[in-house]
Every structure is written in C-alpha cells, then in structure tokens.
Amino acid sequence: MSNLFEKELSSEKLFSGKIIDLYVQEVELPNGKKSKREVVKHPGAVAVIARTSENKLLLVEQYRKPLERTLVEIPAGKLEEGEEPIVTAKRELEEETGYTTDKLSLLISFYTSPGFADELVHLYLAEDIQKMDVKAELDEDEFVNLMEVTLKEAEQLLHEQRIYDAKTAYAVAYLQLQEAAKK
Incomplete structure (x- = not known):
C-alpha cells in the first residue's frame, strides 16, 4: 500500500441525482490526522x-x-x-x-x-x-x-x-x- 493512502473513516451521501452522487467523507491522512473530502461519484x-x-x-x-x-x-x-x-x-x-x-x-x-x-x-x-x-x-x-x-x-x-x-x-x-x- 502507498504511503500516501487516505483511510476512509466515514462517508455520508448528501445528494443523489440523475448524473452524480455527492458524498462527504472523513479520512485519516498519512500523518494520522483527520480531514474531510467532498467526492462526486459519476458513472463514467x-x-x-x-x-x-x-x-x-x-x-x-x-x-x-x-x-x-x-x-x-x-x-x-x-x-x-x-x-x-x-x-x-x-x-x-x-x-x-x-x-x-x-x-x-x-x-x-x-x-x-x-x-x-x-x-x-x-x-x-x-x-x-x-x-x-x-x-x-x-x-x-x-x-x-x-x-x-x-x-x-x-x-x-x-x-x-x-x-x-x-x-x-x-x-x-x-x-x-x-x-x-x-x-
């Protein structure tokens, strides 16, 4: 596993649409600190x-x-x-x-x-x-x-x-x- 990996701690779906879904995820950074990520899921x-x-x-x-x-x-x-x-x-x-x-x-x-x-x-x-x-x-x-x-x-x-x-x-x-x- 890469030393740059961010471990997902939680994920909350904020929106589900016709084309995209929007999530806010809490992640653990490589240095052990926590951060939030806003992620758009798209079918391609x-x-x-x-x-x-x-x-x-x-x-x-x-x-x-x-x-x-x-x-x-x-x-x-x-x-x-x-x-x-x-x-x-x-x-x-x-x-x-x-x-x-x-x-x-x-x-x-x-x-x-x-x-x-x-x-x-x-x-x-x-x-x-x-x-x-x-x-x-x-x-x-x-x-x-x-x-x-x-x-x-x-x-x-x-x-x-x-x-x-x-x-x-x-x-x-x-x-x-x-x-x-x-x-």
Missing part, C-alpha cells in the same frame, strides 16, 4: 473523435449550464448502467451527429477532475463513418448543433475558447500529432 463517460470522408471533424455545439455558455465539443455522453463504453460511444455518435460506424477503437481513458470526482472518460476513435439514413433521437433534454470542421478550423475554435473542454482539446492535439507524423 465516453467521447468520440470522428472525421468524415472529407476529413472534417465532427463537433457539436451545446449549451453548458454550469458555464452559462455554449461550448463546441466532440460527441460525448455518460455511460448507462451496465453498458459497455464502446456501446455508449456508438450510441452517442449516432444520437449527436447522425453518423455511425462499426469501427471504434479505444485511444485512452482518463479522469477528468480526480481532486474531487471519479468520472472516467473513455476516448474512442471512429473510423469509416457513414451518414445514417434516419438520425437517432437525442435525449429529450439534449439540444445540439452539428458542426463539421477542418483541423485548422478546430484549432481556431480552440484559440477563440469556443472549444474549451479537456476532452475536445485532447482530441485536437491527438489529430495534430497524427498530421505531424504523416509529414
């Missing part, structure tokens, strides 16, 4: 990097209430209970963009904010995407605008802070590295 999520046959990156513009503004992001969504991440990735790609694929590969999984949350995002690369004849339905409380942009345009959206979340910034950096490797 997926995000998808997808490009059209014209090499356009699929992005969605969506209003984000905590920020009181819209952001431009790669398609993403939370895992449903018992659902495998690859299934979620395909579902979110279809719902948010109207495209589908049978070729999804996991690039990496990462924690979004490990200082207070356990949300793990699984980032997939979608290849050989095809436009669906009939677009899948969005969740009833979800509204997005589909955008198809070049890598240069995505870089500009980053510069303008319209792309302003880690998963999408990571996706743009990944594509930049892929382009640089081709040269």
Whole structure:
C-alpha cells in the first residue's frame, strides 16, 4: 500500500441525482490526522473523435449550464448502467451527429477532475463513418448543433475558447500529432 493512502473513516451521501452522487467523507491522512473530502461519484463517460470522408471533424455545439455558455465539443455522453463504453460511444455518435460506424477503437481513458470526482472518460476513435439514413433521437433534454470542421478550423475554435473542454482539446492535439507524423 502507498504511503500516501487516505483511510476512509466515514462517508455520508448528501445528494443523489440523475448524473452524480455527492458524498462527504472523513479520512485519516498519512500523518494520522483527520480531514474531510467532498467526492462526486459519476458513472463514467465516453467521447468520440470522428472525421468524415472529407476529413472534417465532427463537433457539436451545446449549451453548458454550469458555464452559462455554449461550448463546441466532440460527441460525448455518460455511460448507462451496465453498458459497455464502446456501446455508449456508438450510441452517442449516432444520437449527436447522425453518423455511425462499426469501427471504434479505444485511444485512452482518463479522469477528468480526480481532486474531487471519479468520472472516467473513455476516448474512442471512429473510423469509416457513414451518414445514417434516419438520425437517432437525442435525449429529450439534449439540444445540439452539428458542426463539421477542418483541423485548422478546430484549432481556431480552440484559440477563440469556443472549444474549451479537456476532452475536445485532447482530441485536437491527438489529430495534430497524427498530421505531424504523416509529414
């Protein structure tokens, strides 16, 4: 066991919501002192990097209430209970963009904010995407605008802070590295 381990002494659930649960935990620190931790439990999520046959990156513009503004992001969504991440990735790609694929590969999984949350995002690369004849339905409380942009345009959206979340910034950096490797 690590010498940095914090032993949980107690845990109280303060809130149980549709997406998250919030706990306050009392822990024993490595030096024997006690402290409180506020912990957000999240079921996990997926995000998808997808490009059209014209090499356009699929992005969605969506209003984000905590920020009181819209952001431009790669398609993403939370895992449903018992659902495998690859299934979620395909579902979110279809719902948010109207495209589908049978070729999804996991690039990496990462924690979004490990200082207070356990949300793990699984980032997939979608290849050989095809436009669906009939677009899948969005969740009833979800509204997005589909955008198809070049890598240069995505870089500009980053510069303008319209792309302003880690998963999408990571996706743009990944594509930049892929382009640089081709040269």
